[in-house]
Amino acid sequence: MAENAIRVEGLYKHFGEGDTLVRVIEGADFQVDKGELVALIAPSGAGKTTLLMMIGCVEEPTSGAIWLGEEKVYDNKWLTKETRRIRREKIGFIFQAHYLIPFLNVIENVTLVPQTNGVSEEEAHKEAMALLDYFDIADKAKSMPSSLSGGQNQRVAIARALANKPEIILADEPTAALDIKRSVDVVKMLKKIALDQKVAVIMVTHDEAMLPLCDRILKIENKKVVSVKDTKIM
Numbered sequence: 214m215a216e217n218a219i220r221v222e223g224l225y226k227h228f229g230e231g232d233t234l235v236r237v238i239e240g241a242d243f244q245v246d247k248g249e250l251v252a253l254i255a256p257s258g259a260g261k262t263t264l265l266m267m268i269g270c271v272e273e274p275t276s277g278a279i280w281l282g283e284e285k286v287y288d289n290k291w292l293t294k295e296t297r298r299i300r301r302e303k304i305g306f307i308f309q310a311h312y313l314i315p316f317l318n319v320i321e322n323v324t325l326v327p328q329t330n331g332v333s334e335e336e337a338h339k340e341a342m343a344l345l346d347y348f349d350i351a352d353k354a355k356s357m358p359s360s361l362s363g364g365q366n367q368r369v370a371i372a373r374a375l376a377n378k379p380e381i382i383l384a385d386e387p388t389a390a391l392d393i394k395r396s397v398d399v400v401k402m403l404k405k406i407a408l409d410q411k412v413a414v415i416m417v418t419h420d421e422a423m424l425p426l427c428d429r430i431l432k433i434e435n436k437k438v439v440s441v442k443d444t445k446i447m
């Protein structure tokens with residue numbers, strides 16, 4: 214039996230109230246297993262980013278329940294005051310714009326969070342170099358982000374998201390700024406990470422060419438989330 218990394222039940226998200234009420238998600242139920250790479254698709258404004266941010270304990274849902282691994286983190290309210298800790302320990306975020314810190318070099322960007330979490334400088338450095346090596350970018354360890362290409366920066370951003378050994382990776386259009394070859398590389402890397410490290414990856418994408426590389430598609434449809442198994446028919 215595959216283990217759930219993420220379980221969502223009866224999730225609702227509204228913004229505003231009265232005249233400004235926006236109903237984004239209305240009763241979403243889905244799971245993502247450890248080791249799965251799942252694409253999340255829907256038209257612009259349908260709530261993809263909002264959904265990722267709720268799973269990532271950044272945006273508070275309106276109601277429902279969320280489990281991350283064994284831990285129930287939300288049940289009509291946050292079940293812990295420590296959403297920051299959960300975020301730090303369990304989640305790796307990757308964004309469309311890579312958001313590397315511009316005044317830190319590559320290795321410093323990758324070691325920042327582990328060191329904030331109390332990992333020693335030496336250990337953080339060793340693991341960061343191993344990750345950069347894995348992503349074939351170790352020779353850029355001392356380079357500044359501004360001197361790297363978009364694809365190289367995105368690989369560093371993925372290395373950084375992994376530096377904390379997250380159980381879950383939430384990637385919001387990670388390939389939007391990349392050409393097709395680089396996009397395929399990034400998605401294949403995410404698949405390899407999912408398999409090798411039993412990480413659950415949800416990747417928002419507008420790029421149909423990426424879908425066959427994913428295990429499954431989650432679609433926001435009628436403000437709910439539906440799961441599509443065959444990624445080739447899209």
Ligand SMILES: Nc1ncnc2c1ncn2[C@@H]1O[C@H](COP(=O)(O)OP(=O)(O)OP(=O)(O)O)[C@@H](O)[C@H]1O
Nearest residue numbers: 228229235237255256257258259260261262263264
């Ligand atoms: N902080 C907020 N306050 C009010 N409305 C919001 C807020 N954040 C998002 N929304 C609304 O929620 C809906 C979903 O937005 P979201 O950014 O999740 O969409 P998306 O699917 O990620 O779109 P895109 O593909 O363009 O990135 C939109 O109608 C948006 O205007």
Ligand SMILES: [Mg+2]
Nearest residue numbers: 261262263385
């Ligand atoms: Mg979005």
